[in-house]
Amino acid sequence: MSSSPAPVARGSRLAVLVVLLCWTAVLFDGLDMFVYGSVLPHMLEQKALGITSGQAGDLGSYATFGMLVGALAAGTVADRIGRKKLMIACVALFSLASGLCAVANGVAVFGLGRTLAGIGLGGLLPTAISMVSDYAPRGRGALTIGLLMTAHHAGGILSAYVALWVVEPLGWRAAFWVCVVPLLFVPVLAKALPESLSFLVARGRTEQARALAARYDVEPPPAPSGRPAGGDLLDLFRGGAWIQTLLYWLASFGGLLLVYGVATWLPTLMRSEGYELGSALTFVVLFNLGGIVGMLVAGRASDRFGAPRISAIWFALTAAGVFLLSVRMPLTLTFTVVFLTGVFLNSAQTMIYATVSIRSAPAHRATAVGWTSGMGRFGAVFGPWLGGQLLAADKGDWGFTAFALAGVSSTVFIGIAALRGAKRPAAGSPEGKLLGAH
Template identity: 40%
Template structure:
């Protein structure tokens, strides 16, 4: 690639390399979502380890804590050293420590490696979204983000299938080896073909991609709170927290809640599959809607519709009705969170964009921890059906209200420059 002004070359690089490479990085996030659940049954069966459900839950939580810290810290580092370097470092670190998980002699060492792997993986999402947003055409930025996030669900599905095929022959350790293998191909391709974002280079004052920009973590953090962004930053944190409460809470407990409602186990597991099919459909639809009517109204509408369809799940519908309701809930719940990332990536200037995405993703990871706890609490009380769905509906409604108070001076300024007018942009 040449200088940052060669937009045609930048677009070619985006089409040919950036999306596939970033998509693969996000696929690793989907792998991590499912892999511990896949290996937990054989770990519990291994008497030499003496693992209990409580210890297993602790190891799972430690991994999420690592991802929370990684999202925040690598997000800040990304705004200093650049998107390209940060993403390569994040993928390399995750893959190395995932490989080391396969050599763990006990649960405590496994927890340590899961924590360290989480530090790396936590940085993949904010860095990849920042890079995709800055290299995508403006009118397709929403679709670019939602397309990128399909890798998350593809990775989750592939990991579940791999568990069925790999564990009987190679044991649980084989799953972590497989999780590390993509880096053998992915990292060299990133080193050779992944470009730096022209927006980052311009913001950092570097005239060409082969020159090192001079960034500041202080400047990146300040971008979250200056120029009237404090309220918006806090509101986006709240929205992301609520979004991942829904994603992780429903993925963890939907089958058990439906069993409490009287559905057979097979039907309950089928509903979980339908929920995730809806997630993929929702991602494809949400991006197109966001590019047409604007990101902000799309996020508000998606969270509001999530609240509606989650509340409807509290009603035991006859026949196919429950499957349709779960599908609709999946369409809106999962893509709501992705639209939060899309909105965040456009609400901040390049100097603080990855930091903002990292903070939003990091706070969201706390919601990922709280979601299963919320569902488990309602199940323990024996009132998960129907009150668990009402609780999740309230969570979605809070997300809609929180994002409604977001105001982005940066988006207004960009729209004014593009349109040559003071009219407020539709994405705002």
């Protein structure tokens, strides 16, 4: 008798369940991250909390500094205590922190709220990427991660509409109250999200892994050979892996400087170019729609041609697009450039994460992605601050040029990583184990 395809179907349903739950969590992550940039023009116009352009850049950097802390800690913590627990904690943290922003009576309290939200936001993303990587169909790792990251940009689109529909009639505080709603999703995650099978096996909890696998009729991953793994940062530097690790970190720095610099200041920079608030927020929508399209296109292309190569090409195209935004163009052409810039920029950075996730051993995947994201957060901190300083000095046009140069630097670093990746290490070598060579 032929074997039944039912277990494969049930395994597929498990993958869909994990991706759907993680997608929803990342949607809320994107909403919380982008909402500040979407309401910032209104806050500056109304002089809310007495915020100046320079302080606005600082506040944007507070959130990204929190994300730096969250990302650096989350990978190691997730590989030690479990990815499910950490995802739940992160969603709860950034939701409650948004409530603190909503009731803030001064810049200091608001900044504290954004910093705490950033810790939750920074911890969620690498953990969710690691979760969906565990359950991704073979040969579709980059596409699955790209699909997950469409949620981040869907959240960005949602933030623009929150600014249009909520802020004007109710004020800026209402937008942050909307960002408290994800707290209701915490019980859903606690009940429905399974723990990572590879985490359970790597931590020696094989009986729990077998029980979970039996529940969904899937095969648990094999136990790792050699010493137990799980969240050791030194694994990223053993053998020749340190070169690739540093290249990914440097590329991530430039990429996140670009992503968060543009995300924070795009509406304000466009208003400084003479566009109305409605048009400026339309740019946010187009930018994030481009991000959704780009994630799906880049994911498929990366699974075929290699994520580092696609990331390098995408960063080069991003640099060109961002630079063009400093040139006054007809509105329709500007809309097109913003959309295409969103296509390339957002997915270029995500394909760095895809590369690291796919090439890392499952036992320390969250550590590798978390530290790549975390080191990149230094750029995410610097980007919003840089934009604020340029605007405060009445040199807003230089903002697009500075961000374009960051794109060029990421092109160089991830391009070198792509060239080095063309000579794959032996599967038995330390570097081969870390990069997933096979």
